Amino acid sequence: MSFFERLFKSHSTATEMTKGKNPQAFDTKKEKELLSAYLKYKGRQNSFEYFSASPMIDFYYKFRNLDSKYLDECIKYCNICLSCLNSPDMKADIKGGIHIPAFKKLVIIYENQKEYDKAAFYAGQALKYTKKDSDDAIYYSKKMKTLMNNKFSK
Helix, strand or coil: CCHHHHHHCCCCCCCCECCCCCCCECCHHHHHHHHHHHHCCCCCCCHHHHHHHHHHHHHHHHCCCCCHHHHHHHHHHHHHHHHHCCCHHHHHHHHCCCCCHHHHHHHHHHHHCCCHHHHHHHHHHHHHCCCCCCHHHHHHHHHHHHHHHHHHCC
16 A cells, blocks of 8 residues: 555544444444443342343344354343343243243344254243243244254254
């Protein structure tokens, strides 16, 4: 690169962008905000940790195709949320039919990786926390059937 090319070259920093119809740049500012909110409750395994970790799932899931580290972070926060479900203060939320996005994200992630046993495991676990005739229960029941068909049709 010549001196003039370096002189007039744009000094913008490279950013990672998601693909698709509405590409997004990875938002480090938003990541720091979410982490700050989560760290207050980290390790408590209660509803406070659940509700502060839950936004992390959606955030990292959005960027899972940019880098495997974001996929790993998404899985980590899914597992954190799932570990909070047996907390006594979560029982009322679960009885009320709370939607638990961690299950759905893990099912999709593992299905895409063709890890059908893991995906089916999380679909089965999700059924324990959903109301019988809810849309979520129907989704997970159908998903388990599809996953088993995929597993045995290899």
